[in-house]
Amino acid sequence: MMADRIFVYIDHHLGEAVVASWEALYAASTIAASMSSGVTALVVGDGVRSLAEEAIAHGASAAVVRESPSLKDFRPELYADVVSGVLKESRPEVLVLPTTGRTRELGAMVAVDLDTGVTPDAIALEVEESAVVATRPIYAGKLLTKEVSRTRRPQIVMVRSRAFPRPTPDTARKGPVDVAAVTPGASATEVLGYRASDGGVSLTDASVIVSGGRGVSNNGRLTPPPEITDEKQQEIWRAHQGFELIRQMASVLGAAVGASRAAVDAGYIPYSNQVGQTGKVVAPDLYIACGISGAIQHLAGMRTSKTIVAINKDPEAPIFKLARFGIVGDLYEIVPALTEAFRTQLGK
Amino acid sequence: MNIVVCVKQTPDTAATVTVENGKVTWGDAPLVLNPWDEFAVEQSLRIKEAHGGKVTVISLGLEGAREALKQALAMGCDEAILLQDPSFAAADTLVASAALAAALRKLDPLDLALFGRTSVDSDTGVTAAQVARRLGWPSLTLVAAVVAVDPQGRTIEVERMLEEGRQQVRAQLPAVVSVVKEIGEPRYPSFMGIRKASKAEIPTWSAADMGLQAPSPAVTWPALIAPPRVNTHCEMISADSPGEAAAQLVQRLMEEKVL
């Protein structure tokens, strides 16, 4: 089999591929023509053969599968051994990965093994003098930089979630699949277990996000139950009522729920919902900010959203400077009205 | 426990960062200890408080990085070292990780090397795993909680934040750990700490001091782009009632094919 010059690593959690892997295949396909190459999907894990077919359906021309029972849980050291081994043998010019918590470690380690560069969070790729030039945000998205490894091969480029479209799968596509067992060495880490996040749509995958800020607790007309006497607890109780309104809107839209750091720090909602410089960086098609002022550190996490809607009672709130649409008003009135309007429009 | 914390000096996150003559500038905004690294310092101090030992803080950077090191000393770290060498100029993560790994080897025997999740200027988040790989230590990134440290059994148990939820992992020491915000608020420097830090001698280690032949950087940055100001115009929806405003907004979202 003629080895392709572009390999794409298919990231998965316990055998289930992440959508960003298909986006990475799409990203690779945009540079494949100018590199006169097909795209080989690289799948590593335990019992992951079906991911090869899925990758081919999503646009890969061929797949390489490396399996072992000890690769059931992702452990970066073991996975890096396998990926570096395959790359040393097949010598592609480029390895494209999605950017996730797992691949950040994996890409980092493979780059050390092969003494090459690694570029995470790429949002655009172009080919220039047979090198891939990636564009990625720095300074929390305040700037973009182009980044390239001109002399070392392979280039390792990780693409940011949702920066590229997800290709439409075509199950009729076929391609060669090279499957082999591997025997990883001993590992100094042991995965003891997993605790699923509290359900709902994941922030980084969501195409719509509804976020709440400190303003979510600001409703004097709400009377907390008499057993809650502590002022702080009363505030949190109010915030929960506000976030309930936000959740209802999110549920009609199939959206994920986000939050500002002020809302997280005040104990309204867990940190895993935080958007911003010290939270998650998101880029949905639609971001609805409710009771969020628009501090620079919050904007850092959501400024590349395609359309931003702001609901805030202060017409001077900085969030309106970034928003495409704004409504000045009390979120306790606007959010339920919007939920109803969305419900009617979407026929739910 | 013999612990090292790797910290970087970065512009304040509130700074307005722009491009001037092809170079990044943040005006007269202050440089600070990378906010994520404050969490790493905090975690190191908690482990030291629980198990005893010593915390050394290291940074690869220019002279200004001494301020970040002093901040960490003021929080309670015991010693600081600045890594500086002409061969570290234009360092990418390949170079930085080689230098940090060389410093850790020189400081060995160690139990833990702590990192922040990412640096808020270069935004790469790969340095910790690269250092781990160079040393052959297990890499535990995105740690939200250190559940247990067993200095005798030489193990550490942590909870990591993955996109899919939390993962519990046990690893052998020495290990590399990078922490996220969930580990808890960093402490403020104490008055005593600030005094101690202001008087601290911070030695400089060159590549030669660490017996390191630094690799040449693998990546270059051919262009910096200030992102175009998008959506400077916000369309304000005003109506007589919330219901009407909502209906108008939904209609505009339909027209713009957002929905």
Ligand SMILES: Cc1cc2nc3c(=O)[nH]c(=O)nc-3n(C[C@H](O)[C@H](O)[C@H](O)COP(=O)(O)OP(=O)(O)OC[C@H]3O[C@@H](n4cnc5c(N)ncnc54)[C@H](O)[C@@H]3O)c2cc1C
């Ligand atoms: C190092 C560092 C990192 C940071 N990282 C992050 C981060 O990752 N994410 C983040 O979000 N922040 C971050 N911050 C904090 C950031 O600076 C702001 O403090 C925070 O974003 C403010 O949150 P907020 O907008 O919810 O609160 P506020 O700024 O208090 O704004 C509340 C808004 O709600 C409006 N409001 C009040 N009541 C109502 C109502 N009933 N209806 C409608 N509107 C109402 C108000 O007009 C106001 O605009 C960071 C700060 C630092 C220093």
Ligand SMILES: Nc1ncnc2c1ncn2[C@@H]1O[C@H](COP(=O)(O)O)[C@@H](O)[C@H]1O
């Ligand atoms: N120049 C540096 N000196 C010391 N530590 C660093 C340096 N650069 C990065 N680090 C550490 O590596 C972490 C991740 O950085 P990065 O990979 O650049 O996002 C930071 O939070 C620091 O703990």
